[in-house]
Amino acid sequence: MRQRRVVLSGCSGGGKSALLKEMARRGHATVPEPGRRIIAEERRTGTRALPWIDPASFCQRAIELAIEDAAHAKGATVIFDRSALDALIWFDRTGTELAQTTRQQVLSLGYDRRIYLTPPWPEIFESDDDRKHGMTDALAEFEALCDRLPQYGFEMVLVPKRPVLARANWFEAQLEEGAAA
Template sequence: MGQVSDRRRIVISGCSSGGKSTLLDELTRRGFRTVEEPGRNIVREALATGSDALPWVNPEAFVRKAIEYASESLEAVRELNEPVFFDRSSIDALAHFERLSIRTPSDLKMLGEACLYASPVFFAPPWHALYEQDDERPLPFNEAVREYDWLRLAYPKRGYAIIDLPRVSVAARADFMLRTLGLPLSKAP
């Protein structure tokens, strides 16, 4: 009998500065395939080039880029028969429009909803001790918590279950996720 493939596309979402990127780095170190958050790259590029594709300046341009990135990221791993971990997803981008009461253009809505991920989605809770503001993340902690609360509604609304990540070390968080998913604690080289 042949080996069963595992094609799960696993999302880590939740609060900004909640330890998602650090967790992704740990999963990468353990040999798993990961996809970084599009938002920070979009903001970094906008700040460097003078583009207005910033979530606090031009939400539509920002969300368009985030959804296009999510779609391209899924397409890039389509043929892989292994789990892939994503820092955020197209759902985070679509929820940004909903939170701001901006009507989602139909082409973006279709593209974003065509991005399918595994359920459950892992959520990094607000963790004040980790929260850092900077040029790429200018929102105060209470705004990050409001965004988190909105995302906790957006995922189940689309049929995704949520599992909260514990407030523990990054290694313990990675162990928790991998055990929950029935995956080894690290991939063989």
């Protein structure tokens, strides 16, 4: 049986990580966001592939880490907090060159065709030491996902704005529906 690779993406500060944490608590296989792990590593090593210093290097590293994540993911269904698609779409959005072989590798990672997107939710959005951008940048990122994902053949499903437990119940129902399809 083929592994399901379910992507949870969307607007920064839209509650993805909280939902992923609840899904893990419920026993689902999850993979944390590459970006936050890259930032932690860059701070530890003192290197500069940070989104506010060198976004192209950061996004290239995000693709590399997401490819590693996909290769090492365990479980029949794995939920990814963001994916290589997010970084690929950053390259598209900014017009920054990306090798065609890398682009093809990202598109062949076997992510489910249905991508779950957290919509903009200004009431819960917060900047922090790892998310230095504001709501305007988060909206541009979300709009780019909405624009490009269908062009790559993905269907977008908006995650409803609900408390975390209600969102997790909804998401589990979505996963069950997708498994039956």
